Amino acid sequence: xxxxxxxxxxxxxxxxxxxxxxxxxxxxxxxxxxxxxxxxxxxxxxxxxxxxxxxxxxxxxxxxxxxxxxxxxxxxxxxxxxxxxxxxxxxxxxxxxxxxxxxxxxxxxxxxxxxxxxxxxxxxxxxxxxxxxxxxxxxxxxxxxxxxxxxxxxxxxxxxxxxxxxxxxxxxxxxxxxxxxxxxxxxxxxxxxxxxxxxxxxxxxxxxxxxxxxxxxxxxxxxxxxxxxxxxxxxxxxxxxxxxxxxxxxxxxxxxxxxxxxxxxxxxxxxxxxxxxxxxxxxxxxxxxxxxxxxxxxxxxxxxxxxxxxxxxxxxxxxxxxxxxxxxxxxxxxxxxxxxxxxxxxxxxxxxxxxxxxxxxxxxxxxxxxxxxxxxxxxxxxxxxxxxxxxxxxxxxxxxxxxxxxxxxxxxxxxxxxxxxxxxxxxxxxxxxxxxxxx
Ligand SMILES: NC(=O)c1ccc[n+]([C@@H]2O[C@H](COP(=O)([O-])OP(=O)(O)OC[C@H]3O[C@@H](n4cnc5c(N)ncnc54)[C@H](O)[C@@H]3O)[C@@H](O)[C@H]2O)c1
Numbered sequence: 001x002x003x004x005x006x007x008x009x010x011x012x013x014x015x016x017x018x019x020x021x022x023x024x025x026x027x028x029x030x031x032x033x034x035x036x037x038x039x040x041x042x043x044x045x046x047x048x049x050x051x052x053x054x055x056x057x058x059x060x061x062x063x064x065x066x067x068x069x070x071x072x073x074x075x076x077x078x079x080x081x082x083x084x085x086x087x088x089x090x091x092x093x094x095x096x097x098x099x100x101x102x103x104x105x106x107x108x109x110x111x112x113x114x115x116x117x118x119x120x121x122x123x124x125x126x127x128x129x130x131x132x133x134x135x136x137x138x139x140x141x142x143x144x145x146x147x148x149x150x151x152x153x154x155x156x157x158x159x160x161x162x163x164x165x166x167x168x169x170x171x172x173x174x175x176x177x178x179x180x181x182x183x184x185x186x187x188x189x190x191x192x193x194x195x196x197x198x199x200x201x202x203x204x205x206x207x208x209x210x211x212x213x214x215x216x217x218x219x220x221x222x223x224x225x226x227x228x229x230x231x232x233x234x235x236x237x238x239x240x241x242x243x244x245x246x247x248x249x250x251x252x253x254x255x256x257x258x259x260x261x262x263x264x265x266x267x268x269x270x271x272x273x274x275x276x277x278x279x280x281x282x283x284x285x286x287x288x289x290x291x292x293x294x295x296x297x298x299x300x301x302x303x304x305x306x307x308x309x310x311x312x313x314x315x316x317x318x319x320x321x322x323x324x325x326x327x328x329x330x331x332x333x334x335x336x337x338x339x340x341x342x343x344x345x346x347x348x349x350x351x352x353x354x355x356x357x358x359x360x361x362x363x364x365x366x367x368x369x370x371x372x373x374x375x376x377x378x379x380x381x382x383x384x385x386x387x388x389x390x391x392x393x394x395x396x397x398x399x400x401x402x403x404x405x406x407x408x409x410x411x412x413x414x415x416x417x418x419x420x421x422x423x424x425x426x427x428x429x430x431x432x433x434x435x436x437x438x439x
Contacts, residue, residue: 004423005426006425006426007382007383007423007425008383009071009072009381010381012072012073012074012075012078012378013163014078014161014163015078015079015080015161015162015163015164016078016080016162016164016165016377017081017160017162017164017165017166018031018081018082018165018168018373019081019084019156019167020082020083020167020168020170021084021121021167021170021171022084022170022172022221023089023118024094024098024172025098025100025280025281025282026170026247026362026365027085027091027369028095028113029098029100029362029365029366030170030365030366030370031083031116033101034079035112035113036108036109037050038076039108044076044367046363046364046366046368047367047370048417049067049073049371049374049375050370051066052066052067053066053067054421054422056070056422056427056428057427058436059434067421070425071378071421071425072378072381073374073375073377074164074373074374074377079373080161082116082119082152083116083118084118084119084120084121084122084152084171084206085118085133086123086132086134086135086136087118087135088133088135089118090113090115090117090118091116091118092106092110092113095113098280098281098333099280099332100360100362118135120137121136121137121171122137122145122148122149122205123137123202126198127174127175127201127203128173128174128175128285129288129290130284130287130291131281131285140196141195142193142194142196142197142200142205143193143194146205146208146209149205149206149210150209153167153209153210153213153215164381165213165215165216166218166373166376166377167207167215167216168217168219168369168372168373168376169207169218169220169221169223169244170220171202171203171221172282172285173221173282173285173286173291173294174201174223174224175288175290176290176293176297177199179228179229182200183199183229183230183231184229184230185229186233189208189230189231189234193205201223201225203221203223203225204225204228207219207225207226207242211226211231211234211242212234213238214240216240216241216377216379217242217243217376218372218373218376218391219244219245220246220247220365220368221245221246222245222246222295222297222298222396225244225245226244227399232387235385235386235387236385236386239383241376241379241380241386241388242376243387243388243389243394243395243398244395244397245395245398245399246295246395247365247368247369247394247395248368248393248396249361249368250276250335250337250359251274251299251323251339253364253410254339254357255272255302255339256408256409258341258355259302259303259409260410260411262341262343263306263307263308266312267315267343267344268314268316268343268344269303269315269316269319269341269342269343269344270319270320270342270343270350271319271320271321271340271341271342272303272319272321272339272340273320273321273339274299274322274339275323276326276335276336276337277326277327277331277335278328278331278361279328279330279333280333280361280362283328283329283331283335284327286325287327297397298396298397299396301397302396302408304319305405305407306408306409307319333360333362333363334358334359335359335360335361336356336357337357337359338355339353339354339355340352340354341353368394371394372391372394375391376388378424387401389401389404389407389416390416390417391417392408392416392417393410415430418430
C-alpha cells in the first residue's frame with residue numbers, strides 16, 4: 001500500500017502553449033509530428049508520455065498503467081505552438097527544407113504548418129558563426145530584447161488562449177563559452193543585459209525571459225544557457241522548473257546503453273572512438289570548431305561518469321575517448337555514426353565492439369521534445385521548481401544541483417524518472433529488492 005501522501009497536482013485544464021526558439025529540423029519535426037499524430041497519420045513512437053507504462057506496487061498486483069493515465073498530462077489536442085527563428089520561413093517551408101519528413105506527409109499538414117510563422121529572433125552572429133538571417137529583433141540592449149521576448153510570451157498567451165506555457169530551446173548550438181561574472185548572480189546578469197555584456201548568449205536571453213515570466217524552460221542544445229547560477233536564482237524566485245542540456249539521441253544514446261552494460265559485468269574499456277557524418281543545418285553549424293567544442297564537452301563527459309575510473313582503476317583508467325562530427329551534406333538529417341570500442345575481459349584479453357547506427361537525428365529528438373514539454377508542465381502544476389534532475393533521462397549533459405555529479409546511466413535515469421512519478425502519486429517507490437516474494 002502507498003506509504004506517502006500524493007503530491008497535489010493542479011489539473012491540466014485548457015491549452016498548453018509550446019514556445020520554441022529555433023524552428024529548424026527538430027522544432028518542425030516535433031510540431032509536424034504532433035499534428036500528424038492528432039490527425040491519425042502516425043504514432044508517437046519514442047515518447048514515454050504517450051506509450052510507456054509504470055509498474056505500481058508488487059509484481060503480483062498486475063498494475064501497470066500508462067504514464068499518461070497515472071499523472072495528469074496535457075493532451076496532444078491541447079497543444080498550441082509558437083516559435084522564433086532568424087529565418088522567416090513558416091514551419092511548412094522550414095520542414096520542407098529540413099527534409100526530415102516526407103513531402104507527402106508535410107503537404108497533408110500544410111494548413112497548420114503554414115500558420116506557424118517564426119517571431120523575430122534574439123541573435124548574435126558571434127555565438128553562431130555559420131548562420132545569418134533577416135528575422136531578428138531590433139533593440140539597443142540585451143535587456144530591450146529580453147523585454148521583447150517577454151512581450152512575445154504575453155502576446156502568444158493572449159492570442160492562443162493558452163492557460164499555461166513551456167519554452168524549449170531547439171536553436172542552433174552556440175559557441176563554447178564558460179560561466180563569467182554576469183552569470184554568477186541575478187543582479188549581475190540583469191546588469192549585464194542592460195550593458196550588453198558579450199558574455200551573455202542569445203539563448204540566455206530567451207531563458208531569462210521564460211524564467212522571469214514563470215514559464216518552464218528546457219535546453220535541447222549543449223549551450224551553457226540556463227546552467228548558470230544567475231538563472232538558477234531566477235528560477236527559484238519565480239518558482240519555475242527548468243532543465244537541460246543537449247538531447248540524448250543518436251550516438252550518445254547508444255553509448256549510455258552499452259557502457260553501463262560493460263560496467264555491470266566488470267569488463268574493462270581501453271578506448272572508445274566515435275565518429276559521425278551528418279549533413280543537416282545542425283551539422284553545418286557544428287562544422288565550426290567553436291560550436292563543436294560545446295558539443296564535444298557534453299559528448300565526452302558521459303563515459304567518465306558512467307565508468308567511474310576512480311572506483312575501478314584496473315578497468316577504466318585513461319580510457320582513450322575520441323568523438324568526431326563530420327559535416328557531410330549528402331546525408332542530410334540521416335546521420336551515420338560509427339563506434340569502435342576496445343574492451344578487455346578475463347586476464348586482460350582484448351575484444352572489440354563495432355556499432356554502426358544509421359539513425360535519423362530529428363526523428364529521435366522529436367519525442368524527447370514532446371516528453372520534456374509535457375513533464376515540465378506537469379512539474380509546474382505539481383509545485384516542483386528549479387532544476388528537474390528526474391528529467392536527466394533526456395539529456396547528454398544533465399543539469400544537477402551544485403556539487404552533485406550528474407547521473408548518465410540511462411537505466412538509472414529511467415528508474416529515477418518513474419520513481420518520481422510514483423512519488424507524485426503517493427505510490428511506493430520500487431527498489432527491486434523483491435525478498436517478500438520468497439517469504
Ligand atoms: N537532432 C538531434 O538529435 C539533436 C540531439 C541533441 C541536440 N540537438 C541540438 O538541437 C538543436 C537543433 O537541432 P536541429 O537539427 O533542429 O538544427 P537546425 O539547424 O535545423 O535548427 C536550428 C534552428 O535554430 C535557428 N536559430 C539559431 N540561433 C537562433 C536564435 N538565437 N534564435 C532563434 N532561432 C535560432 C536556426 O536558424 C535554425 O533554423 C541544435 O543545437 C542541436 O545541436 C539535436
